[in-house]
Amino acid sequence: MLYRKIEKNGDELSVLGFGAMRLPTKNGRTDEKRATEQIRYAIDHGVNYIDTAIAYMNESLVGRVLNDGYREKVKLATKLPPWNVNKPEEMENTFKVQLDNFKTDYIDYYMLHGLNSSSWNKMLEFGALEFLTKIKAEGKILNAGFSFHGDKDTFKEIVDAYNWDFCMIQYNYLDEENQAGTEGLKYAASKGLGVIVMEPFRGGNLTRNIPAEIEELWNQSEIKRTPPEWALRWVLNHPEVTCVISGMNEEEHIKENLRIADESLPHSLTTEELELIGKVKDKYRELMKTGCTGCHYCMPCPAGVDIPRCFELYDTANTFGNKRYGQLQYAIGLGIINKGYASQCIKCGKCLEHCPQELPITELLDDVSNDMENILTKILPPVFKFYLSFDRMMTNRKANKK
Ligand code: SF4
Ligand code: SF4
Known part of the structure; x- marks a missing residue:
């Protein structure tokens, strides 16, 4: 496993983080036994960043997965949902419940969830920044951050508004200009923030139902890689990225992602490989309605x-x-x-x-x-x-x- 250091806090995060948003299911419910085995397998193989959210309705389960000494091996990340907070005091209430869900005294990486322009303004109005400062001073969170789904200008405004430790952005080869994009990634990194990347596969769009025209392009490469491998390697090729979160629930995918994470150094893709990814991106754009x-x-x-x-x-x-x-x-x-x-x-x-x-x-x-x-x-x-x-x-x- 490769690790990358966050300038702001000195933490070294595994380049692959485990996203607990889409854990395996059985009979319509999360398969706790399988999820436990999968997450612990990833931790045993070097993953040290586990991402969840109260909105994923599995914080208690993730807390149980991290029993037996696993809690100490990882940075636990979770999020405060601005859309489900109607009064300033509800931030504190939600946070208390989250600590109880995990049966822990502290959260390593705590985020305002999915900010955009309107939720950011709401959070400002509710005093969310003061709230983060307070719980950080109390040692209940170690790092304050935000995840983001808005536009670039709002992203920069948020980065500049607080002494954040990290942020989380949607980033993949089709979203270089979308949301925070490459500009936002570089901006946050230039301020020393850790940048966690979500949606490296654009919600599965880059890895499922691959159109024949795209397959044809990938087949032009001398080195044979799967679409998820190309997508992950492209994200990790950026030195500004600290860690990429993959929402994993298949054992084979976990093993494949761990292997990729062992090899994906910054700037490790060749000019030809980057050109090929560029062609794939252009073809996708052509195919998009x-x-x-x-x-x-x-x-x-x-x-x-x-x-x-x-x-x-x-x-x-x-x-x-x-x-x-x-x-x-x-x-x-x-x-x-x-x-x-x-x-x-x-x-x-x-x-x-x-x-x-x-x-x-x-x-x-x-x-x-x-x-x-x-x-x-x-x-x-x-x-x-x-x-x-x-x-x-x-x-x-x-x-x-x-
Ligand atoms: S034309 Fe464009 S700006 Fe005007 S209402 Fe429709 S989407 Fe909005
Ligand atoms: S490309 Fe899309 S996001 Fe950009 S201006 Fe046109 S419609 Fe809006």
């Missing part, structure tokens, strides 16, 4: 449409053949967290003049709305909102009993 690069220049939309996310999920559902995942993310993510469905477009035309790709945004949004808005977008947001308020009530109740 929208052609959106996720640059965010069209934002903000006065009607609240999250244009890049609408296009990203539409492409996920169609070009990448990941219909169910794309539609669920669209219904829940855009319906509740970002509140920016394509059908909200009022056709003011403001976005059109800002798109460097000159995309027919309004027409494409009509396609998105026709294809992605259905019974799920009507039913899921209210059901999920009800679940969130019930969950919030239970969290507050639990915290107050302590």
